[in-house]
Amino acid sequence: MNFNQPISSLIRKRFSCRTYQDLPIQNSVLAALEDFTDSCLIGPLGNQVRFKIVAAKEGDSASLKGLGTYGFIKNPTGFIIGVSKEESGALEDFGYLMEAILLRATDLGLGNCWLGGTFTKSRFARQLSLLDGEITPAVASIGYPADQFTWMDKTIRAGARAHSRLLWENIFFNKEFGNPLHPDEAGIYHESLDLVRLAPSASNKQPWRVVRDGQNWHFFLQRTTNYPPSVFDFILNLADLQRVDMGIAMAHFELSARENGLNGKWIVHPPDIPLPNQLTEYSTTWQEDEGYNQ
Numbered sequence: 339m340n341f342n343q344p345i346s347s348l349i350r351k352r353f354s355c356r357t358y359q360d361l362p363i364q365n366s367v368l369a370a371l372e373d374f375t376d377s378c379l380i381g382p383l384g385n386q387v388r389f390k391i392v393a394a395k396e397g398d399s400a401s402l403k404g405l406g407t408y409g410f411i412k413n414p415t416g417f418i419i420g421v422s423k424e425e426s427g428a429l430e431d432f433g434y435l436m437e438a439i440l441l442r443a444t445d446l447g448l449g450n451c452w453l454g455g456t457f458t459k460s461r462f463a464r465q466l467s468l469l470d471g472e473i474t475p476a477v478a479s480i481g482y483p484a485d486q487f488t489w490m491d492k493t494i495r496a497g498a499r500a501h502s503r504l505l506w507e508n509i510f511f512n513k514e515f516g517n518p519l520h521p522d523e524a525g526i527y528h529e530s531l532d533l534v535r536l537a538p539s540a541s542n543k544q545p546w547r548v549v550r551d552g553q554n555w556h557f558f559l560q561r562t563t564n565y566p567p568s569v570f571d572f573i574l575n576l577a578d579l580q581r582v583d584m585g586i587a588m589a590h591f592e593l594s595a596r597e598n599g600l601n602g603k604w605i606v607h608p609p610d611i612p613l614p615n616q617l618t619e620y621s622t623t624w625q626e627d628e629g630y631n632q
């Protein structure tokens with residue numbers, strides 16, 4: 339996966355952009371994004387995912403006709419539509435690859451916003467002719483960012499407390515839950531964890547938890563209790579989107595680790611670590627290659 343800018347600056351630049359300039363995306367930019375998207379076929383947990391970019395050409399707003407966002411997004415000039423299965427690891431792979439594509443979009447100067455609930459699902463799905471067992475878990479709007487947020491943008495950002503993130507000590511642990519991992523103890527993985535922390539998530543719930551045990555970085559999903567669901571969570575069908583969120587966190591972790599020369603692989607091998615509550619579940623483990631442990 340090639341980016342022109344450092345992954346750490348792309349992650350820091352990215353934000354959920356819901357207001358775009360009324361300008362079609364340049365052909366060269368679209369072509370570069372399509373090249374990247376074409377290479378995103380299989381996620382790190384081995385599942386196939388399909389993506390399609392739909393963009394309005396100059397003077398042709400009809401190509402986006404029917405692709406609605408319930409007024410959440412103003413002037414989108416394109417969408418990335420993705421399709422995956424729901425089986426084990428597939429939603430995580432979907433989240434991982436879609437986030438990589440959105441970081442490449444950021445690299446190319448495009449604003450973007452994940453949409454897991456506020457999009458007309460069946461109409462978007464029609465663009466990719468779903469096969470048996472396939473779903474469209476989320477799509478993303480893309481376009482050139484407007485200079486100012488609209489009131490809708492401001493309201494959504496305030497509702498999701500979009501600028502805030504959980505503290506390190508609440509999400510990163512050493513050997514067991516309840517034992518916070520001090521940033522100094524993360525060593526050369528410090529930056530990768532910082533970038534996990536900045537990841538976008540549905541309703542900004544940040545459901546990822548990481549427990550380090552030597553060369554293993556175990557990722558756990560801390561599900562948000564859905565009873566009673568808020569109206570927004572209900573619209574978003576938050577339960578499954580939290581697995582997509584996990585894939586996004588994995589992408590931030592791995593892409594930045596690799597950029598820092600740290601190699602490893604994802605394995606699924608639940609560790610013997612007591613879970614803090616019934617809403618916590620094991621997801622996957624980044625296993626560092628030999629020689630990187632410190």
Ligand SMILES: Cc1cc2nc3c(=O)[nH]c(=O)nc-3n(C[C@H](O)[C@H](O)[C@H](O)COP(=O)(O)O)c2cc1C
Pocket residue numbers: 352353354355356410451452453454455456457476494498499500501537538539540541542574579582583586
């Ligand atoms: C899987 C997923 C689904 C999302 N769905 C929506 C959505 O339907 N509508 C929306 O306006 N924002 C949606 N968002 C954006 C989040 O609200 C946003 O990432 C979060 O509030 C943090 O803000 P930031 O992205 O600006 O850092 C979604 C984000 C993710 C990762």
